[in-house]
Amino acid sequence: MQTTLTLSASNLCIERSEKLLCDDLSFRVRAGEILHITGENGAGKSSILKVIAGILQPLSGDLDFSGEDISLYRDVLQAELLFLGHSTGVKNVLTVFENLQLYFPKATDTEINNALMAVNLEGYLVTEAHQLSAGQKKRIALAKLWLTDKKVWLLDEPFSALDTRGIKVLEYKLKEHVECGGLILLTTHQKPSSVLDVKELHLSL
C-alpha cells in the first residue's frame, strides 16, 4: 500500500468569490515527496489545500488518491489525512492535553507528553489554551504531527508564528515523515531549508 501512495489532481479549476483562482491545474505527489505550493497572497494556496481536504468544492477537475477517484467523496483520503489550516482548531477552554486527546483518544499520556516536548510545550499540559500565545496555540496543533499515523499531510503555513528552533524541529519532522513513506503538501512563504527536498508548484495571480 505504502509504495502506491499517490495523490494527483488533473485539470483542477477553483473559484473563490467569483474569481477564478486556478485554471487547469494538474500535479502529482508520490509517497516520499513534498510538494511546496508557492504564490502571492490571494493566489489560492490555502484554497487548493482546502479543496483537496474536501472543505471546498472545485468547479471542475478530478482528484485521484492511490488509484481511486476521490473527486466526489473524499472518504478514502480522509482516512489517511491530516489537515492543519490557518485556524488551528484548538479549543480555548480545553487544556492543552485535552485538546490533543480529542483528536487522539488512543494516545497514551507518555505519547502526548513526548509530542508536547517536541514542540517545546512541556509544562503546559494542564494550562487552558486561551492562556497561551498565538504561536503556542499553533504549536498545540503542530503537536498532532508527532501523534498521528496518517500518511497524507496538508499543512497551511506550518512555519508561521514559529521561532527558529521550532522551525528546525518541524523541518526534521517533515523530513522524517516523507522518509517513512508519507507525502506532504505545504504552503509557506519562507524558503524551505536545504534539509527538505521539495517539488515546487507555483501559482500566479
Added chain:
Amino acid sequence: MTYLSFFKSELKLVIRRKQDIVNSLVFFLMIVTLFPLGVNPSSSFLEPAAGGIIWCSTTLAILMSVETMFKEDFHDGSLEQLVISGLYLPFLILLKLTVQWLAVLLPLLILSPLFSSMLFLPWSILSVLIFTLLLGSPALFLIGTIGAALTLSLRRGAVLMLLIILPFYLPVIIFATGAITAAQTGQDYMGQLAILAAISLAALALSPGMAAISIKASIN
C-alpha cells in the same frame, strides 16, 4: 478523532462554559418573574396563562443557546476539522445537540416545580408540563440547528436565523400550550403530546442531515 472523544470533549466544553447556561436560565427566570409583575399577579390570571408563559420563555432560552452553537467551532477552525475527520457529520451534529439539550433542559426540568408554583400551576398539571417540555424541546433544538448552521458564516445572522426558524417553532408552541390547557380543563391531552413527539421525530430525521449540508456550504 472518534465519536466518543468528540462527545467527551463536548461535555467538557459545556461544563467549562457553564456561564452560558446560567445566562439562559437567568433569562428564563426573569421572564417568569417579570410577567406576573407586569400584567397581573393574581392566580385567576396566571393559572391559565402559566403554560404559555413557561413555553415562551423556554423557546427564547433555547433560541439563545442554539444560536451560538457552532459560532466558536466556526471561528477556531474545529468545524473544518470535523468536516474532514472522515466521521459522519450529521451524527457529530446530533451528539453536539444532545449535549446542548441536556445542558439547557435538565436545569429547566429541575426548576420547573419552582416555576409552576410561582405561576399557580397546580401540581397535577406539572407532569403534563414536563411531558410537553421533554417531547417538544428536541424539536426546537433540532429545527434551531438548521437555522444556526445556515446563518453560520454571516456576521449578523441572528435576526435572519429567527426569521427562518420561528415559523417552524409555532406548531410546537401551539400544541405544547394546547396540551397544558387541555389538561387544565380536564380534557384528553394525549393527542397534542403525540403530535409534539411526531414533530420531534420528523425533525430528528431531517435536521442533522440538513444542518450538515448547510455547514459544509458555510465553511466555504
